[in-house]
Amino acid sequence: MILIDIINILRESKKVYIMPHVSVDGDGLGSSIALGLALEKIGTSVEVWLEEDVPSVYSFLPGSKLIRVYNGEVDLPREDIGTVVALDAGDLARLGKRVEIFNNAEITINIDHHNTNDEFAQYNYVNVTSSSVGEILYQLIKMMGIEFDRDIATCLYVAISTDTGGFRYSNTTSVTHQIAGDLLNSGVNVADVSQKVFDTVSYEKVMLMGAAINSLELFENGKIAFITISDDVMMSTGAKEEDCDGIVNIGRNIRGVEVAVMMRSRSDGELKVNLRSNSYVNVSEIAKLYSGGGHKRAAGCTVKGNIEDIKSKLLDDIRKVL
Amino acid sequence: MILIDIINILRESKKVYIMPHVSVDGDGLGSSIALGLALEKIGTSVEVWLEEDVPSVYSFLPGSKLIRVYNGEVDLPREDIGTVVALDAGDLARLGKRVEIFNNAEITINIDHHNTNDEFAQYNYVNVTSSSVGEILYQLIKMMGIEFDRDIATCLYVAISTDTGGFRYSNTTSVTHQIAGDLLNSGVNVADVSQKVFDTVSYEKVMLMGAAINSLELFENGKIAFITISDDVMMSTGAKEEDCDGIVNIGRNIRGVEVAVMMRSRSDGELKVNLRSNSYVNVSEIAKLYSGGGHKRAAGCTVKGNIEDIKSKLLDDIRKVL
Numbered sequence: 264m265i266l267i268d269i270i271n272i273l274r275e276s277k278k279v280y281i282m283p284h285v286s287v288d289g290d291g292l293g294s295s296i297a298l299g300l301a302l303e304k305i306g307t308s309v310e311v312w313l314e315e316d317v318p319s320v321y322s323f324l325p326g327s328k329l330i331r332v333y334n335g336e337v338d339l340p341r342e343d344i345g346t347v348v349a350l351d352a353g354d355l356a357r358l359g360k361r362v363e364i365f366n367n368a369e370i371t372i373n374i375d376h377h378n379t380n381d382e383f384a385q386y387n388y389v390n391v392t393s394s395s396v397g398e399i400l401y402q403l404i405k406m407m408g409i410e411f412d413r414d415i416a417t418c419l420y421v422a423i424s425t426d427t428g429g430f431r432y433s434n435t436t437s438v439t440h441q442i443a444g445d446l447l448n449s450g451v452n453v454a455d456v457s458q459k460v461f462d463t464v465s466y467e468k469v470m471l472m473g474a475a476i477n478s479l480e481l482f483e484n485g486k487i488a489f490i491t492i493s494d495d496v497m498m499s500t501g502a503k504e505e506d507c508d509g510i511v512n513i514g515r516n517i518r519g520v521e522v523a524v525m526m527r528s529r530s531d532g533e534l535k536v537n538l539r540s541n542s543y544v545n546v547s548e549i550a551k552l553y554s555g556g557g558h559k560r561a562a563g564c565t566v567k568g569n570i571e572d573i574k575s576k577l578l579d580d581i582r583k584v585l
Numbered sequence: 586m587i588l589i590d591i592i593n594i595l596r597e598s599k600k601v602y603i604m605p606h607v608s609v610d611g612d613g614l615g616s617s618i619a620l621g622l623a624l625e626k627i628g629t630s631v632e633v634w635l636e637e638d639v640p641s642v643y644s645f646l647p648g649s650k651l652i653r654v655y656n657g658e659v660d661l662p663r664e665d666i667g668t669v670v671a672l673d674a675g676d677l678a679r680l681g682k683r684v685e686i687f688n689n690a691e692i693t694i695n696i697d698h699h700n701t702n703d704e705f706a707q708y709n710y711v712n713v714t715s716s717s718v719g720e721i722l723y724q725l726i727k728m729m730g731i732e733f734d735r736d737i738a739t740c741l742y743v744a745i746s747t748d749t750g751g752f753r754y755s756n757t758t759s760v761t762h763q764i765a766g767d768l769l770n771s772g773v774n775v776a777d778v779s780q781k782v783f784d785t786v787s788y789e790k791v792m793l794m795g796a797a798i799n800s801l802e803l804f805e806n807g808k809i810a811f812i813t814i815s816d817d818v819m820m821s822t823g824a825k826e827e828d829c830d831g832i833v834n835i836g837r838n839i840r841g842v843e844v845a846v847m848m849r850s851r852s853d854g855e856l857k858v859n860l861r862s863n864s865y866v867n868v869s870e871i872a873k874l875y876s877g878g879g880h881k882r883a884a885g886c887t888v889k890g891n892i893e894d895i896k897s898k899l900l901d902d903i904r905k906v907l
Binding site: 319428430431432433435436437440443444445447452454457458461462463465466469470472473476477479512513516517518519 | 769
């Protein structure tokens, strides 16, 4: 499938439903709103359907009038559904309950950049060399001849910058920067957007970071960093479970550390273990020993048992491959 | 002064001394090494003179064979000094003791992007619309027809990305991104460089961050964040004075905070105060009340007195403008 075929379908569609994946991130949300705003400019009726509320970090994004949230209180559209566009979703399961909209549509389109995409729609455009769906939509909107305004540019900038970790991950290419440069010309307020997207954190998350640092232990001359977070810590900091995301990087980022572990111990005896490495240790091999999995540099597992026993066993397993 | 005149002088120079400002940062160091490596490619003899050792965060940069450090143990070159290029330095004082090299040179060049630059050299190129000196040197090296290799590109990428806070500050322009994109084509390992430059921190700094979070207090319904760091904390964490840089942002980045204060209290009674604001408070006005200064969103002052008295006076002053 080439992009021009999808463009022709979108041009002919009077009503378009846009759906990013569940637990929407910056790329899914930014891309969805950007496409919605662009299609509105050529007179298309647009609705962006989300599975959950807009994450508070992205509440500053424009286009809120396009957004509908399937939260059990509203009815999903089931009739006269023209064209549905799924964005940043590798398979149908990623559409959650909104798959009903998708299944009742006349025309279905799937635009994505994941190499695991199973081409679930009638029309599929999957470009795995794109850092983000935002990068693909930049090209699509350009090809449609729709002019970028500050709102569209801001949404695409958020999509691209979040999926590349602020132009820091290995998926960042020369094209990524060229597109970002062009978006800046359309009036993106870089400092303001970056502050909101990358720097703003909740008080509870900061407290959790403090508790995580308080619990931090180094082993093997500083090559292993170990962070433990208990239910008590979660209670006293008021942090949400999702605030634990990224806490393992506090250990990983310490100079000299090769393997970082974050152990989230629940009072019911379940332990969630996050593993990260910097250069050479394949942490997915360690996770596999505990029926977990992941990648070389980022893996995880869930274990039941005594926290001290598991900690000491984990440390032994890591020492063997250090 | 236009860049082509400086290029002609550099082409004719057999020996070039390059000097960034004292307390060198990523832009000063990356630009210096990039220019040195580029000039070596056309047969020029090059020395990069620093006032202090290469900061450990930048120890991975190439070109270490070019670097000489004036640390009191080596003699400064004083004779037969051909061409000296000062980089990223607003005035002569920014060259520290190395000003002797500058003063004994036949030809002096000053390339900078600070609007305070006083054009102290014979040949001055000051471009205040450039995010960084790295951006200027990208153009200079291009205009000289010298091919970029991975080493030169990596140095310029570090220069540009550090001075723009990873493409997040308001000095980031469309041109900045276009240049970054071109540098990636020359083989910069984005993920590796970004991890080293932006994510790696010392254990002591992490401990200091933990102590800062432990001391964090919110006032006025979370609009003021207050962090205190005492000599005891510095001792127990093993942190260096420079590790206090940026600690105030822990408070500033909390959702809902308008003014963040970091008070570094010394046992000799001196208090160093850092002030940051997010949207509307002009913190330089507050700093002025204590004979300090700065910008609207970032200011500071040094005060002597009882810590609790000054803290409560500061809070009163902030409350008045909240």
